[in-house]
Amino acid sequence: MKKHKTAKAAAEQGFRYDASDYTNLASLPRDQRPRERLSQHGPAALSDRDLLAVILNSGIRGKNVLVLAQELLEHLDRIKGMPSIDDLAGLSGLGASKAGTILAMLEFGRRRWGPTGSKITHPSDAFALIRHYADRKQERFLCLSLNGAHELLAVRVVTLGLVNRTIVHPREVFSDPLADRASAVIVAHNHPSGQLCPSSEDEDITMQLLTAAEILGIHFLDHVIFSEEGYYSFSQSRRLPVKEQ
Numbered sequence: 569m570k571k572h573k574t575a576k577a578a579a580e581q582g583f584r585y586d587a588s589d590y591t592n593l594a595s596l597p598r599d600q601r602p603r604e605r606l607s608q609h610g611p612a613a614l615s616d617r618d619l620l621a622v623i624l625n626s627g628i629r630g631k632n633v634l635v636l637a638q639e640l641l642e643h644l645d646r647i648k649g650m651p652s653i654d655d656l657a658g659l660s661g662l663g664a665s666k667a668g669t670i671l672a673m674l675e676f677g678r679r680r681w682g683p684t685g686s687k688i689t690h691p692s693d694a695f696a697l698i699r700h701y702a703d704r705k706q707e708r709f710l711c712l713s714l715n716g717a718h719e720l721l722a723v724r725v726v727t728l729g730l731v732n733r734t735i736v737h738p739r740e741v742f743s744d745p746l747a748d749r750a751s752a753v754i755v756a757h758n759h760p761s762g763q764l765c766p767s768s769e770d771e772d773i774t775m776q777l778l779t780a781a782e783i784l785g786i787h788f789l790d791h792v793i794f795s796e797e798g799y800y801s802f803s804q805s806r807r808l809p810v811k812e813q
Contacts, residue, residue: 602634615703617641623673628661636661640670645708645725648744650674686720688712691801694754694792697723702758702796709736709757713750714789721748729757736773738780745786752787756794764793764800766807774802778809 598604602618611619620637627633643659644651651674656667683697694712697720701708707729713721726740745753755777757770766774774791781788790803802808 616700617703620670623669624662624666631661645704646728648724650678683720683723688714688718688720688754688789691790691792691799691804694756694790695794695799698756698792698794699796701725702794704758705760707757707760709741710755711741711745712754712756713745713748714752714754716751718752718789721750726755736777738777741777742780742784742786746784750786752789753781754790754792755788756790756792759793759795762795762797764795764798766791766793766800766802771807774807 599608602614602621605618606614606622614622617634617637620640621633624633624637624640627636640656640659640662643656647655651671653664653667653671656662656670657664659667662670686693686697688694688697697712698710701710708725709727709729710723711726712723715721722744724744727736729735741755742753755774770791770793777791778788788808790801790808792802793800
């Protein structure tokens with residue numbers, strides 16, 4: 569793809585450029601800068617990367633804050649649970665101070681506004697909880713653990729796939745729900761291409777997970793494929809057997 573020489577030229581031509589191309593964020597149009605967008609539109613309008621960029625505040629020489637935020641985001645997607653300060657500080661561009669700030673933010677958010685307890689009665693409820701993963705350039709396969717009342721216990725990234733293919737094993741999907749003592753699960757993954765129609769691989773893994781869930785005594789409620797524009801639900805499309813729950 570041809571790169572624009574300046575951020576202004578990119579904006580004038582309606583091009584959604586990659587901010588990592590610019591070492592100086594001051595060259596970005598004001599409406600693309602995370603802090604300005606936060607002030608104008610509120611935090612819900614920002615991507616996960618941009619929210620982290622606001623918290624990090626600055627990058628390092630040769631790596632602007634958006635690049636640093638993207639690397640941190642990818643690292644957080646790869647790990648389960650809360651990272652340690654040493655784990656975060658080991659990332660290039662993050663020292664102990666910024667690592668501590670990020671860790672404190674994650675813990676405070678978990679305590680005060682974590683998604684646990686949200687009741688899921690429709691695929692749109694699940695989509696609202698995972699939509700922020702839609703802008704990832706690689707597939708993320710997610711699992712939502714639910715209790716008997718279909719209230720959320722946890723949302724986890726199970727695997728990070730290749731550009732257009734996710735490799736998932738039932739063992740990886742159900743290990744955490746079993747530890748959660750979950751009664752039901754919903755699985756989901758993003759399609760970076762934006763195409764919501766399930767592939768043959770999506771259909772195969774859905775049936776594999778449904779079979780595994782039946783053996784384990786866990787209700788398999790849905791498989792949701794999503795992008796920034798919307799979602800596809802196997803249950804809503806009547807692609808799953810209807811069972812008594």
